[in-house]
Amino acid sequence: MRLILLVFLAGFCLHSIGFAQKTSSIELATKRNCGLEAYISALKQRNPEFEQMQQQAEQAMQEALMKRQEGQQGGQNLRKATTITIPVVFHVIYSTDAENLSDEQLLSQLSILNADFRRKNADAANTPSYFQPFAADTEIEFCLASLDPNGDPTSGVTRTKTNKVSFNYLNDEMKFSSQGGVDAWDRNQYLNIWVCRISDNVLGYASLPGSPASTDGVVVHYATVGAPPFNKVSSNYNRGRTATHEVGHWLGLWHIWGNGNSTCSDSDGVDDTPNQYEENTGCPSGNKVSCDNAPYGDMYQNYMDYTDDACMNLFTNGQATRMQAFLSTSRNSLYSSLACSATLRSDFRTEIVGDTLTLAGKKVQFVSASAGIRPTSYFWEFEGGTPATSTEKDPIVTYPNPGRYNVQLTITNGDLNSTKVKDNYVHVTVNDLTVYPNSSTDFITIEQPARITVRQVQMLNHVGQEVLRAEVRDRVLRVDVRNLSPGIYFLHITSTNGTIVKKVSVVR
Protein backbone atom coordinates (compact mmCIF):
# COMPACT_ATOMS: atom_id res chain seq x y z
CA MET A 1 0.00 0.00 0.00
CA ARG A 2 2.81 2.32 0.82
CA LEU A 3 4.17 1.80 -2.65
CA ILE A 4 0.94 2.86 -4.30
CA LEU A 5 0.65 5.98 -2.16
CA LEU A 6 4.15 6.89 -3.12
CA VAL A 7 3.18 7.02 -6.77
CA PHE A 8 1.25 10.16 -6.06
CA LEU A 9 4.10 11.65 -4.11
CA ALA A 10 6.75 10.68 -6.58
CA GLY A 11 5.11 11.49 -9.85
CA PHE A 12 7.58 13.66 -11.55
CA CYS A 13 10.75 15.08 -10.36
CA LEU A 14 12.50 18.25 -11.18
CA HIS A 15 15.99 19.25 -10.36
CA SER A 16 16.90 22.82 -10.14
CA ILE A 17 20.11 24.64 -10.62
CA GLY A 18 20.84 28.32 -10.69
CA PHE A 19 21.18 29.05 -14.36
CA ALA A 20 21.40 32.72 -15.08
CA GLN A 21 18.83 33.65 -17.69
CA LYS A 22 19.92 34.72 -21.15
CA THR A 23 23.64 34.85 -20.44
CA SER A 24 26.40 32.70 -21.81
CA SER A 25 27.91 31.93 -18.42
CA ILE A 26 25.90 29.65 -16.19
CA GLU A 27 25.68 30.30 -12.51
CA LEU A 28 26.05 27.07 -10.57
CA ALA A 29 23.89 26.02 -7.71
CA THR A 30 25.63 24.30 -4.83
CA LYS A 31 23.12 21.45 -4.95
CA ARG A 32 20.31 20.00 -6.98
CA ASN A 33 16.80 20.37 -5.71
CA CYS A 34 13.41 19.15 -6.70
CA GLY A 35 10.19 20.96 -7.63
CA LEU A 36 8.07 17.85 -7.97
CA GLU A 37 5.16 18.91 -5.82
CA ALA A 38 4.45 21.98 -7.92
CA TYR A 39 4.62 19.91 -11.10
CA ILE A 40 2.40 17.14 -9.77
CA SER A 41 -0.29 19.47 -8.56
CA ALA A 42 -0.20 21.26 -11.92
CA LEU A 43 -0.52 17.95 -13.76
CA LYS A 44 -3.33 16.76 -11.51
CA GLN A 45 -5.29 19.90 -12.22
CA ARG A 46 -4.71 19.50 -15.91
CA ASN A 47 -5.40 15.79 -16.12
CA PRO A 48 -7.86 14.33 -13.60
CA GLU A 49 -7.15 10.78 -14.82
CA PHE A 50 -3.44 11.06 -14.12
CA GLU A 51 -3.52 9.43 -10.67
CA GLN A 52 -5.55 6.45 -11.79
CA MET A 53 -3.40 5.84 -14.84
CA GLN A 54 -0.25 5.81 -12.76
CA GLN A 55 -1.85 3.56 -10.21
CA GLN A 56 -2.78 1.05 -12.92
CA ALA A 57 0.76 1.09 -14.33
CA GLU A 58 2.19 0.50 -10.87
CA GLN A 59 -0.25 -2.33 -10.20
CA ALA A 60 0.50 -4.08 -13.50
CA MET A 61 4.22 -3.74 -12.75
CA GLN A 62 3.78 -5.23 -9.26
CA GLU A 63 1.89 -8.19 -10.73
CA ALA A 64 4.70 -8.75 -13.23
CA LEU A 65 7.19 -8.66 -10.36
CA MET A 66 5.18 -11.24 -8.43
CA LYS A 67 5.05 -13.52 -11.46
CA ARG A 68 8.79 -13.24 -11.81
CA GLN A 69 9.28 -14.17 -8.19
CA GLU A 70 6.98 -17.16 -8.55
CA GLY A 71 8.90 -18.17 -11.66
CA GLN A 72 12.17 -17.97 -9.76
CA GLN A 73 10.79 -20.12 -6.98
CA GLY A 74 9.77 -22.60 -9.64
CA GLY A 75 13.38 -22.79 -10.74
CA GLN A 76 13.07 -20.56 -13.78
CA ASN A 77 15.37 -17.62 -14.13
CA LEU A 78 13.01 -14.84 -15.11
CA ARG A 79 14.84 -11.94 -13.51
CA LYS A 80 16.95 -11.31 -16.54
CA ALA A 81 14.81 -9.88 -19.27
CA THR A 82 15.75 -9.92 -22.89
CA THR A 83 18.04 -7.00 -23.63
CA ILE A 84 15.96 -4.18 -24.99
CA THR A 85 17.15 -1.35 -27.20
CA ILE A 86 14.91 1.68 -26.85
CA PRO A 87 14.69 4.05 -29.83
CA VAL A 88 15.37 7.63 -28.80
CA VAL A 89 14.43 10.89 -30.49
CA PHE A 90 16.00 14.13 -29.30
CA HIS A 91 13.85 17.22 -29.80
CA VAL A 92 16.27 20.15 -29.68
CA ILE A 93 14.46 23.45 -29.16
CA TYR A 94 16.70 26.49 -29.19
CA SER A 95 16.64 30.26 -29.18
CA THR A 96 20.43 30.72 -29.15
CA ASP A 97 23.19 28.93 -31.05
CA ALA A 98 24.57 27.59 -27.78
CA GLU A 99 21.28 25.81 -27.17
CA ASN A 100 21.31 24.22 -30.62
CA LEU A 101 23.45 21.28 -29.54
CA SER A 102 25.51 19.43 -32.14
CA ASP A 103 24.73 15.88 -33.20
CA GLU A 104 28.06 14.89 -31.61
CA GLN A 105 26.95 16.24 -28.25
CA LEU A 106 23.65 14.36 -28.47
CA LEU A 107 25.51 11.17 -29.42
CA SER A 108 27.75 11.74 -26.42
CA GLN A 109 24.58 11.76 -24.28
CA LEU A 110 23.38 8.56 -25.91
CA SER A 111 26.72 6.89 -25.14
CA ILE A 112 26.45 7.95 -21.50
CA LEU A 113 22.97 6.43 -21.25
CA ASN A 114 24.22 3.19 -22.79
CA ALA A 115 27.27 3.04 -20.56
CA ASP A 116 25.34 3.82 -17.38
CA PHE A 117 22.47 1.41 -18.03
CA ARG A 118 24.77 -1.44 -19.13
CA ARG A 119 27.25 -0.72 -16.31
CA LYS A 120 29.98 0.03 -18.78
CA ASN A 121 30.59 3.46 -17.29
CA ALA A 122 34.27 4.25 -16.82
CA ASP A 123 33.67 5.28 -13.21
CA ALA A 124 32.00 1.97 -12.26
CA ALA A 125 35.20 1.26 -10.33
CA ASN A 126 34.32 4.14 -8.02
CA THR A 127 31.41 2.17 -6.58
CA PRO A 128 32.61 1.14 -3.09
CA SER A 129 33.41 -2.56 -2.74
CA TYR A 130 30.53 -3.09 -0.29
CA PHE A 131 28.02 -1.80 -2.89
CA GLN A 132 29.59 -3.59 -5.87
CA PRO A 133 27.49 -6.77 -5.39
CA PHE A 134 24.33 -4.71 -5.85
CA ALA A 135 25.46 -2.85 -8.97
CA ALA A 136 23.46 -3.82 -12.04
CA ASP A 137 23.74 -4.16 -15.74
CA THR A 138 20.09 -3.27 -16.42
CA GLU A 139 20.21 -4.81 -19.92
CA ILE A 140 18.54 -1.69 -21.24
CA GLU A 141 20.12 0.05 -24.22
CA PHE A 142 19.29 3.04 -26.36
CA CYS A 143 19.60 3.74 -30.08
CA LEU A 144 19.06 6.89 -32.09
CA ALA A 145 15.87 6.50 -34.12
CA SER A 146 16.46 5.97 -37.84
CA LEU A 147 12.77 6.01 -38.79
CA ASP A 148 10.27 8.73 -37.94
CA PRO A 149 6.63 7.97 -37.05
CA ASN A 150 5.72 7.92 -40.77
CA GLY A 151 8.39 5.33 -41.51
CA ASP A 152 10.61 7.83 -43.30
CA PRO A 153 14.36 8.17 -42.60
CA THR A 154 15.38 10.46 -39.73
CA SER A 155 18.58 11.45 -37.99
CA GLY A 156 16.82 10.86 -34.66
CA VAL A 157 17.05 14.58 -33.93
CA THR A 158 14.45 17.27 -34.53
CA ARG A 159 15.56 20.89 -34.39
CA THR A 160 13.15 23.72 -33.72
CA LYS A 161 14.03 27.39 -33.55
CA THR A 162 11.99 29.28 -30.98
CA ASN A 163 11.61 32.84 -29.77
CA LYS A 164 11.01 31.61 -26.25
CA VAL A 165 13.81 32.28 -23.80
CA SER A 166 12.75 29.32 -21.67
CA PHE A 167 9.97 26.74 -21.41
CA ASN A 168 7.57 26.39 -18.53
CA TYR A 169 7.76 22.87 -17.08
CA LEU A 170 4.55 23.15 -15.06
CA ASN A 171 2.47 22.90 -18.23
CA ASP A 172 4.97 20.98 -20.40
CA GLU A 173 5.24 23.83 -22.91
CA MET A 174 8.17 22.27 -24.77
CA LYS A 175 6.02 19.21 -25.64
CA PHE A 176 3.47 21.05 -27.78
CA SER A 177 4.09 22.69 -31.13
CA SER A 178 1.13 24.95 -30.36
CA GLN A 179 3.19 26.38 -27.51
CA GLY A 180 6.46 26.76 -29.39
CA GLY A 181 7.68 23.25 -28.58
CA VAL A 182 7.61 19.94 -30.45
CA ASP A 183 4.85 17.35 -30.23
CA ALA A 184 5.80 13.95 -28.84
CA TRP A 185 6.46 11.11 -31.22
CA ASP A 186 4.47 7.93 -30.48
CA ARG A 187 5.59 6.96 -26.99
CA ASN A 188 4.87 3.32 -27.76
CA GLN A 189 7.78 3.37 -30.19
CA TYR A 190 10.10 6.12 -28.92
CA LEU A 191 11.64 7.61 -25.85
CA ASN A 192 11.14 11.34 -26.44
CA ILE A 193 13.92 13.48 -24.97
CA TRP A 194 13.27 17.21 -25.22
CA VAL A 195 16.35 19.39 -24.93
CA CYS A 196 15.76 23.07 -24.14
CA ARG A 197 16.21 25.77 -21.57
CA ILE A 198 13.71 24.92 -18.84
CA SER A 199 12.07 27.62 -16.73
CA ASP A 200 12.77 28.12 -13.04
CA ASN A 201 16.31 26.81 -13.43
CA VAL A 202 15.08 23.25 -13.56
CA LEU A 203 17.71 20.72 -14.69
CA GLY A 204 15.36 18.06 -15.94
CA TYR A 205 12.19 16.13 -15.28
CA ALA A 206 10.49 12.98 -16.48
CA SER A 207 7.14 11.27 -16.64
CA LEU A 208 6.60 7.98 -14.87
CA PRO A 209 4.93 5.01 -16.60
CA GLY A 210 1.20 5.62 -16.83
CA SER A 211 1.56 9.31 -17.67
CA PRO A 212 -0.49 10.90 -20.48
CA ALA A 213 0.81 9.97 -23.95
CA SER A 214 1.09 13.54 -25.21
CA THR A 215 3.55 14.53 -22.50
CA ASP A 216 5.35 11.23 -22.03
CA GLY A 217 9.14 11.39 -22.02
CA VAL A 218 12.11 13.15 -20.53
CA VAL A 219 13.09 16.80 -20.59
CA VAL A 220 16.64 17.89 -19.90
CA HIS A 221 18.17 21.34 -19.71
CA TYR A 222 20.48 21.77 -22.69
CA ALA A 223 23.42 22.53 -20.38
CA THR A 224 23.28 19.03 -18.85
CA VAL A 225 23.53 17.09 -22.12
CA GLY A 226 26.53 14.90 -22.93
CA ALA A 227 29.99 15.23 -21.46
CA PRO A 228 33.13 17.29 -22.19
CA PRO A 229 34.57 18.04 -24.67
CA PHE A 230 31.12 18.22 -26.32
CA ASN A 231 29.48 19.73 -23.28
CA LYS A 232 31.26 23.06 -22.85
CA VAL A 233 29.41 24.28 -19.77
CA SER A 234 31.42 24.39 -16.59
CA SER A 235 29.12 22.76 -14.03
CA ASN A 236 28.71 19.84 -11.66
CA TYR A 237 26.02 18.53 -14.00
CA ASN A 238 27.85 18.48 -17.33
CA ARG A 239 28.41 14.72 -17.65
CA GLY A 240 25.00 13.64 -18.88
CA ARG A 241 23.83 12.07 -15.62
CA THR A 242 20.74 14.26 -15.50
CA ALA A 243 19.44 12.23 -18.45
CA THR A 244 20.46 8.95 -16.77
CA HIS A 245 18.55 9.99 -13.65
CA GLU A 246 15.50 11.17 -15.61
CA VAL A 247 15.34 8.06 -17.79
CA GLY A 248 15.43 6.13 -14.51
CA HIS A 249 12.26 8.01 -13.50
CA TRP A 250 10.75 7.42 -16.94
CA LEU A 251 11.24 3.67 -16.39
CA GLY A 252 9.53 3.89 -13.02
CA LEU A 253 12.29 4.57 -10.51
CA TRP A 254 11.83 6.91 -7.60
CA HIS A 255 14.44 8.84 -5.72
CA ILE A 256 16.59 6.59 -3.63
CA TRP A 257 15.58 8.30 -0.38
CA GLY A 258 11.90 7.71 -1.14
CA ASN A 259 10.85 11.08 -2.59
CA GLY A 260 8.86 12.34 0.36
CA ASN A 261 9.94 14.63 3.11
CA SER A 262 13.02 13.86 5.18
CA THR A 263 11.94 10.67 6.91
CA CYS A 264 12.93 7.03 7.35
CA SER A 265 9.37 5.78 6.94
CA ASP A 266 9.08 6.15 3.17
CA SER A 267 10.56 3.89 0.51
CA ASP A 268 11.73 3.90 -3.08
CA GLY A 269 10.00 0.55 -3.61
CA VAL A 270 13.33 -1.21 -4.13
CA ASP A 271 14.67 -3.79 -1.68
CA ASP A 272 18.40 -3.52 -2.24
CA THR A 273 18.84 0.23 -1.84
CA PRO A 274 19.59 1.22 1.77
CA ASN A 275 16.87 3.05 3.63
CA GLN A 276 17.86 6.71 3.46
CA TYR A 277 16.68 9.78 5.36
CA GLU A 278 16.93 12.38 2.61
CA GLU A 279 18.78 13.35 -0.54
CA ASN A 280 22.56 13.73 -0.73
CA THR A 281 24.02 16.57 -2.73
CA GLY A 282 27.44 17.63 -3.92
CA CYS A 283 30.07 14.92 -3.76
CA PRO A 284 30.11 13.19 -0.37
CA SER A 285 32.85 10.86 0.82
CA GLY A 286 33.03 8.09 3.41
CA ASN A 287 29.99 6.46 4.98
CA LYS A 288 26.98 8.69 5.53
CA VAL A 289 24.80 6.73 7.93
CA SER A 290 21.10 7.60 8.18
CA CYS A 291 17.99 5.71 9.25
CA ASP A 292 19.05 2.12 9.99
CA ASN A 293 21.61 1.77 7.22
CA ALA A 294 24.91 1.35 9.20
CA PRO A 295 27.67 0.45 8.61
CA TYR A 296 27.84 1.44 4.93
CA GLY A 297 25.26 4.20 5.05
CA ASP A 298 23.49 5.92 2.17
CA MET A 299 24.15 4.73 -1.36
CA TYR A 300 24.82 8.29 -2.51
CA GLN A 301 26.60 6.92 -5.59
CA ASN A 302 23.22 5.87 -6.97
CA TYR A 303 21.95 7.65 -10.09
CA MET A 304 18.68 8.27 -8.28
CA ASP A 305 20.27 10.40 -5.55
CA TYR A 306 21.03 14.13 -6.01
CA THR A 307 24.80 14.01 -6.03
CA ASP A 308 26.99 15.59 -8.70
CA ASP A 309 27.36 13.89 -12.07
CA ALA A 310 30.95 12.88 -11.35
CA CYS A 311 29.97 11.20 -8.08
CA MET A 312 27.15 8.87 -9.20
CA ASN A 313 27.92 5.54 -10.80
CA LEU A 314 25.33 2.79 -10.26
CA PHE A 315 21.82 1.43 -10.48
CA THR A 316 21.10 -1.58 -8.27
CA ASN A 317 19.73 -5.01 -9.23
CA GLY A 318 16.44 -4.10 -7.55
CA GLN A 319 16.19 -0.93 -9.59
CA ALA A 320 17.01 -2.89 -12.76
CA THR A 321 14.27 -5.42 -11.96
CA ARG A 322 11.75 -2.65 -11.40
CA MET A 323 12.63 -0.96 -14.70
CA GLN A 324 12.44 -4.28 -16.54
CA ALA A 325 9.05 -4.96 -14.98
CA PHE A 326 7.73 -1.66 -16.32
CA LEU A 327 9.21 -2.54 -19.70
CA SER A 328 7.31 -5.82 -19.63
CA THR A 329 4.02 -4.07 -18.79
CA SER A 330 3.03 -0.47 -19.55
CA ARG A 331 6.13 0.20 -21.67
CA ASN A 332 6.04 -3.21 -23.35
CA SER A 333 5.40 -1.93 -26.87
CA LEU A 334 8.96 -0.59 -27.00
CA TYR A 335 10.18 -4.18 -27.42
CA SER A 336 8.56 -4.38 -30.85
CA SER A 337 9.43 -0.88 -32.03
CA LEU A 338 11.14 -0.87 -35.42
CA ALA A 339 12.19 2.79 -35.13
CA CYS A 340 15.91 1.91 -35.15
CA SER A 341 15.60 -0.77 -37.81
CA ALA A 342 15.77 -0.98 -41.60
CA THR A 343 12.81 -3.33 -41.90
CA LEU A 344 9.07 -3.20 -42.19
CA ARG A 345 6.29 -5.25 -40.65
CA SER A 346 2.82 -5.76 -42.07
CA ASP A 347 -0.23 -5.50 -39.88
CA PHE A 348 -3.83 -4.33 -40.23
CA ARG A 349 -7.15 -3.96 -38.50
CA THR A 350 -10.71 -3.02 -39.33
CA GLU A 351 -12.76 -0.02 -38.25
CA ILE A 352 -15.33 -2.36 -36.72
CA VAL A 353 -15.44 -1.57 -33.04
CA GLY A 354 -14.75 -4.43 -30.68
CA ASP A 355 -14.29 -7.33 -33.07
CA THR A 356 -14.56 -8.24 -36.73
CA LEU A 357 -18.16 -9.37 -36.75
CA THR A 358 -20.20 -7.94 -39.57
CA LEU A 359 -23.39 -8.43 -41.56
CA ALA A 360 -23.42 -9.88 -45.04
CA GLY A 361 -23.44 -7.13 -47.64
CA LYS A 362 -22.18 -4.45 -45.25
CA LYS A 363 -19.05 -2.41 -46.02
CA VAL A 364 -15.95 -3.17 -43.97
CA GLN A 365 -13.22 -0.55 -43.76
CA PHE A 366 -9.74 -2.09 -43.52
CA VAL A 367 -6.84 -0.05 -42.16
CA SER A 368 -3.20 -0.91 -42.74
CA ALA A 369 -1.20 -0.62 -39.53
CA SER A 370 2.31 -1.41 -40.63
CA ALA A 371 5.45 -0.62 -38.65
CA GLY A 372 9.00 0.28 -39.63
CA ILE A 373 9.85 1.58 -43.08
CA ARG A 374 6.96 3.25 -44.89
CA PRO A 375 5.54 0.81 -47.46
CA THR A 376 5.43 1.89 -51.09
CA SER A 377 2.88 -0.72 -52.11
CA TYR A 378 0.07 -2.72 -50.57
CA PHE A 379 -1.46 -5.96 -51.74
CA TRP A 380 -4.54 -7.18 -49.92
CA GLU A 381 -6.25 -10.54 -50.38
CA PHE A 382 -9.80 -10.88 -49.12
CA GLU A 383 -11.14 -14.42 -49.13
CA GLY A 384 -14.89 -14.24 -49.80
CA GLY A 385 -14.73 -10.48 -50.23
CA THR A 386 -15.59 -8.00 -52.96
CA PRO A 387 -13.13 -6.94 -54.23
CA ALA A 388 -11.09 -10.11 -53.71
CA THR A 389 -7.83 -8.14 -53.88
CA SER A 390 -6.83 -4.51 -53.50
CA THR A 391 -3.72 -2.35 -53.81
CA GLU A 392 -5.18 0.52 -51.81
CA LYS A 393 -3.74 1.45 -48.43
CA ASP A 394 -7.05 1.32 -46.57
CA PRO A 395 -9.61 -0.49 -48.76
CA ILE A 396 -13.32 -0.97 -48.24
CA VAL A 397 -14.60 -4.52 -48.75
CA THR A 398 -18.05 -6.10 -48.85
CA TYR A 399 -18.77 -9.73 -47.96
CA PRO A 400 -21.89 -11.06 -49.75
CA ASN A 401 -22.18 -14.35 -47.87
CA PRO A 402 -22.07 -15.41 -44.22
CA GLY A 403 -18.88 -17.21 -43.17
CA ARG A 404 -15.42 -16.77 -41.67
CA TYR A 405 -12.76 -15.43 -43.99
CA ASN A 406 -9.00 -15.00 -44.03
CA VAL A 407 -7.39 -11.66 -44.74
CA GLN A 408 -3.83 -11.18 -45.94
CA LEU A 409 -1.77 -8.01 -46.46
CA THR A 410 1.64 -7.88 -48.13
CA ILE A 411 3.52 -4.59 -47.97
CA THR A 412 6.68 -3.77 -49.89
CA ASN A 413 9.34 -1.13 -50.20
CA GLY A 414 12.01 -1.89 -52.77
CA ASP A 415 13.42 -5.32 -52.01
CA LEU A 416 11.75 -5.47 -48.63
CA ASN A 417 8.41 -7.06 -48.07
CA SER A 418 6.31 -8.34 -45.21
CA THR A 419 3.11 -10.39 -45.15
CA LYS A 420 0.54 -10.67 -42.42
CA VAL A 421 -2.16 -13.35 -42.55
CA LYS A 422 -5.10 -13.41 -40.16
CA ASP A 423 -7.07 -16.63 -40.33
CA ASN A 424 -10.86 -16.45 -40.02
CA TYR A 425 -10.41 -12.77 -39.28
CA VAL A 426 -13.70 -11.52 -40.64
CA HIS A 427 -16.86 -13.15 -39.36
CA VAL A 428 -19.80 -12.39 -41.63
CA THR A 429 -23.24 -13.25 -40.37
CA VAL A 430 -26.71 -13.38 -41.88
CA ASN A 431 -28.67 -10.15 -42.01
CA ASP A 432 -31.68 -11.35 -40.08
CA LEU A 433 -32.36 -14.03 -37.56
CA THR A 434 -32.73 -17.10 -39.72
CA VAL A 435 -34.33 -20.43 -38.82
CA TYR A 436 -34.25 -23.34 -41.27
CA PRO A 437 -35.67 -25.61 -42.44
CA ASN A 438 -39.30 -25.01 -41.41
CA SER A 439 -39.86 -28.69 -41.52
CA SER A 440 -37.12 -31.04 -40.35
CA THR A 441 -36.41 -34.70 -39.62
CA ASP A 442 -33.13 -34.19 -37.70
CA PHE A 443 -31.74 -30.66 -37.12
CA ILE A 444 -33.04 -27.10 -37.15
CA THR A 445 -30.42 -24.40 -37.63
CA ILE A 446 -30.66 -20.96 -36.06
CA GLU A 447 -28.35 -18.25 -37.40
CA GLN A 448 -28.17 -14.86 -35.78
CA PRO A 449 -26.99 -11.61 -37.36
CA ALA A 450 -24.06 -9.55 -36.07
CA ARG A 451 -26.25 -6.80 -34.71
CA ILE A 452 -27.94 -8.93 -32.03
CA THR A 453 -26.92 -11.59 -29.54
CA VAL A 454 -29.20 -14.57 -28.92
CA ARG A 455 -29.05 -15.66 -25.30
CA GLN A 456 -31.41 -18.59 -25.10
CA VAL A 457 -33.54 -20.84 -27.26
CA GLN A 458 -36.55 -22.64 -25.85
CA MET A 459 -38.74 -25.13 -27.75
CA LEU A 460 -42.36 -25.70 -26.75
CA ASN A 461 -44.81 -28.23 -28.08
CA HIS A 462 -48.35 -27.49 -29.24
CA VAL A 463 -49.72 -27.52 -25.67
CA GLY A 464 -47.03 -25.17 -24.34
CA GLN A 465 -44.75 -27.72 -22.65
CA GLU A 466 -41.03 -27.11 -22.85
CA VAL A 467 -39.33 -29.96 -24.71
CA LEU A 468 -35.92 -28.40 -25.17
CA ARG A 469 -33.81 -25.48 -23.90
CA ALA A 470 -30.36 -24.35 -25.03
CA GLU A 471 -27.91 -21.65 -24.02
CA VAL A 472 -26.41 -20.05 -27.08
CA ARG A 473 -22.66 -19.58 -27.32
CA ASP A 474 -22.14 -19.24 -31.04
CA ARG A 475 -23.64 -17.35 -33.94
CA VAL A 476 -24.96 -20.58 -35.41
CA LEU A 477 -26.96 -23.07 -33.33
CA ARG A 478 -28.10 -26.52 -34.45
CA VAL A 479 -31.09 -27.86 -32.58
CA ASP A 480 -31.32 -31.67 -32.51
CA VAL A 481 -34.96 -32.73 -33.04
CA ARG A 482 -34.36 -36.43 -33.80
CA ASN A 483 -35.89 -37.54 -30.48
CA LEU A 484 -39.01 -35.40 -30.75
CA SER A 485 -42.37 -36.72 -31.82
CA PRO A 486 -43.64 -35.49 -35.15
CA GLY A 487 -45.77 -32.36 -34.87
CA ILE A 488 -45.83 -28.60 -34.58
CA TYR A 489 -43.37 -26.83 -32.23
CA PHE A 490 -42.66 -23.23 -31.25
CA LEU A 491 -39.12 -21.89 -30.95
CA HIS A 492 -38.85 -19.02 -28.44
CA ILE A 493 -35.64 -17.20 -29.31
CA THR A 494 -34.53 -14.65 -26.71
CA SER A 495 -31.94 -12.12 -27.85
CA THR A 496 -30.76 -8.62 -27.10
CA ASN A 497 -33.69 -7.59 -29.29
CA GLY A 498 -36.32 -9.38 -27.18
CA THR A 499 -38.06 -12.69 -27.76
CA ILE A 500 -39.46 -13.89 -31.03
CA VAL A 501 -41.41 -17.06 -31.73
CA LYS A 502 -40.94 -19.20 -34.83
CA LYS A 503 -43.18 -22.08 -35.78
CA VAL A 504 -41.45 -25.24 -36.99
CA SER A 505 -42.52 -28.78 -37.62
CA VAL A 506 -40.84 -32.12 -37.04
CA VAL A 507 -41.64 -34.80 -39.56
CA ARG A 508 -40.67 -38.42 -39.96
Ligand SMILES: [Zn+2]
Ligand atom coordinates in the same frame (compact mmCIF):
# COMPACT_ATOMS: atom_id res chain seq x y z
ZN1 LIG B 1 14.62 13.08 -9.85
